[in-house]
Amino acid sequence: xxxxxxxxxxxxxxxxxxxxxxxxxxxxxxxxxxxxxxxxxxxxxxxxxxxxxxxxxxxxxxxxxxxxxxxxxxxxxxxxxxxxxxxxxxxxxxxxxxxxxxxxxxxxxxxxxxxxxxxxxxxxxxxxxxxxxxxxxxxxxxxxxxxxxxxxxxxxxxxxxxxxxxxxxxxxxxxxxxxxxxxxxxxxxxxxxxxxxxxxxxxxxxxxxxxxxxxxxxxxxxxxxxxxxxxxxxxxxxxxxxxxxxxxxxxxxxxxxxxxxxxxxxxxxxxxxxxxxxxxxxxxxxxxxxxxxxxxxxxxxxxxxxxxxxxxxxxxxxxxxxxxxxxxxxxxxxxxxxxxxxxxxxxxxxxxxxxxxxxxxxxxxxxxxxxxx
DNA sequence: AAGCCTACCAACCGCAATCGA
DNA sequence: ATCGATTGCGGTTGGTAGGCT
Numbered sequence: 001x002x003x004x005x006x007x008x009x010x011x012x013x014x015x016x017x018x019x020x021x022x023x024x025x026x027x028x029x030x031x032x033x034x035x036x037x038x039x040x041x042x043x044x045x046x047x048x049x050x051x052x053x054x055x056x057x058x059x060x061x062x063x064x065x066x067x068x069x070x071x072x073x074x075x076x077x078x079x080x081x082x083x084x085x086x087x088x089x090x091x092x093x094x095x096x097x098x099x100x101x102x103x104x105x106x107x108x109x110x111x112x113x114x115x116x117x118x119x120x121x122x123x124x125x126x127x128x129x130x131x132x133x134x135x136x137x138x139x140x141x142x143x144x145x146x147x148x149x150x151x152x153x154x155x156x157x158x159x160x161x162x163x164x165x166x167x168x169x170x171x172x173x174x175x176x177x178x179x180x181x182x183x184x185x186x187x188x189x190x191x192x193x194x195x196x197x198x199x200x201x202x203x204x205x206x207x208x209x210x211x212x213x214x215x216x217x218x219x220x221x222x223x224x225x226x227x228x229x230x231x232x233x234x235x236x237x238x239x240x241x242x243x244x245x246x247x248x249x250x251x252x253x254x255x256x257x258x259x260x261x262x263x264x265x266x267x268x269x270x271x272x273x274x275x276x277x278x279x280x281x282x283x284x285x286x287x288x289x290x291x292x293x294x295x296x297x298x299x300x301x302x303x304x305x306x307x308x309x310x311x312x313x314x315x316x317x318x319x320x321x322x323x324x325x326x327x328x329x330x331x332x333x334x335x336x337x338x339x340x341x342x343x344x345x346x347x348x349x350x351x352x353x354x355x356x357x358x359x360x361x362x363x364x365x366x367x368x369x370x371x372x373x
Numbered sequence: 374a375a376g377c378c379t380a381c382c383a384a385c386c387g388c389a390a391t392c393g394a
Numbered sequence: 395a396t397c398g399a400t401t402g403c404g405g406t407t408g409g410t411a412g413g414c415t
Contacts (some may be wrong), residue, residue: 016383016409038400055384090403105404106382114380356396 013047017056025053026061059102066098070107078104083126154366284335 013021028044037050046053047078057067069212070078074096082093088102096104109125116123 014385036400050400051386053382058402059383087404101403102383109405110381 012041012049012052017060021048022056022061023055029057029061055102059100062100065100070099070111074099075107075112077372078108082108082112086124087263271289 013237024044024046028040032043034040036055037054040050041048041053044053048056077096080090081095085091087105089105091100093104095103113123118125120128122128
């Protein structure tokens, strides 16, 4: 026996809602309150199914819905929350007042997810994935300055020619690196919690992670976003709120280990040796490196800091503030927050910023090149 | 100006969870 | 405990607007 449909679909209207339909729904709910969606359409004089009415109300007409572009703070919160909660859009929405799960889901899929993929980050695990990258272009860009002589060219050709051959190995390396990084993160997280918190039971895990996050971001309170599990500080590992130009300063802070990050991030200088060992092992496997070189390599690269900064931390820059998007049928919308919103041009800036932060032709590839070229 | 492409997002669909008789 | 009704949720679709050629 099949499941009964939520409503008799015959003769019921589908598709976009008209303003008068919205008004009927608003009027009815203002008088009677939401509930019993099955009978509501008939009582409200709507030729819609209850499900459609409920969705329209919860996603669009509810008076507490905030419309307009997401602020940097909101975007960062979404990223952080997603790293903890996954695709639990309703849970994420519960932490972002005025935002619906549908809106957050759409924003994730159309903006954040794409940006992560562009940057070679797995949007599911929030970790780097080399198999997402356009490796040849990265390699060729990176090596352009090295193509000064035929020997280098030959080596590069070897490398690029090798690439199709060794792609699985590169992916293996990526996996190793990723796992190694996750291990380190987990260790850091565990240690942090052992020191910072009494974790009484597993249900406190999220709270513990917040504790971890907040411990690292004591100076970045953000009242706009509720914490996971309780009302508290944000988990924002953000840079200088007002000055995009402080990136260099921030880099320095990174170098000094003063900034910690949350999800796919903190691998400290002390961990470079682990990476080096992996790279060495990888290169030896490929026959591109002998064990004799390892010591030199370690010295050459001891200054490489392989930490990844906050996954997609947006620039927190001096973005232009834009008024909330005004839609024709958003009569019930609330004014947008006064916090910084993300404009189209701002997105480019974010991309640029993030790509700088997350550049793959950075230390790791430096290391590979140091070994291969 | 027209056609095509892409990004966006409201709305739909189906499954899962919960409720209540 | 069971079962149908209802609600919640997440994945997906499709219409629309805007940019580009």
